[in-house]
Amino acid sequence: MILLCLTLAASAQERENHPRILSIYHGLDPLPPRATRLCGLPPAANQDGMPVVFSVQVDGDTISASAFAVETSSGEIVTPLCATLRPALEPLEQRTVLLIGEFSPADALPVSVEIVGQLQDVNGNSLVGLTGKKVTALESGPSLVYAERFSPSQSRLAGECPEQTVQAVQLTWEGGVTGPQGTDLAEAQRTAVTILLDDGKSVHPLALGDDDPDNHVIACIAESSPAISVSVVAGFFHDPGDDANPETRITVISKMKE
Known part of the structure; x- marks a missing residue:
């Protein structure tokens, strides 16, 4: 099992060098009209929200709808009304472009980006x-699509973890996550996450x-043993539409110098 995870981790590290779209999440239909303010636009009704996650960080200055x-x-073929890195703007984030637009007119659904x-x-x-070419449907709930391991001394992680932390794994989901009904993440979410370490x-x-x-x-x-994969029990992390995650697992890519 450990050998398999190490092989998958090496494969994930190699794939990281090849930019690609990791996920497209039809996350909320309709968005609150004020959501277009994320792009500096006036409120607009009947818009869908669709986060697109990339395997690389995106230069925000080059983003346009x-x-x-x-x-x-x-x-x-629909051109979005708005495209933005907001709200995932922190230095270690910046790989999720939120598209806002009318992506499900009549009975149609988005199928590709x-x-x-x-x-x-x-x-x-x-x-x-x-x-x-794979768009996760509204009701499916968010899955993990990317995980990176960092040293907790990484300056861009300042204040995120307790002093006892030896390593930190940034988990990237298909869409925004909270506890149920928009509540803060709590003990239930913490214990729903399991990390497989290199020592088994x-x-x-x-x-x-x-x-x-x-x-x-x-x-x-x-x-201290390196994290090599992360799994999450179904039903604990909710998207903005309050759809809960399915059971999900992801291999960890290391950004630490061992």
């Missing part, structure tokens, strides 16, 4: 041509940090 083409099940205009990652690499032990995080309603959560870990 016209860079994205959303295809619906009716064959229509393609990058058709200028968009770059933080290293200046073009993301034009990337396509995601499975532990719960010491604490969960970065408790804001975006799609990133920090698992603070007291043990």
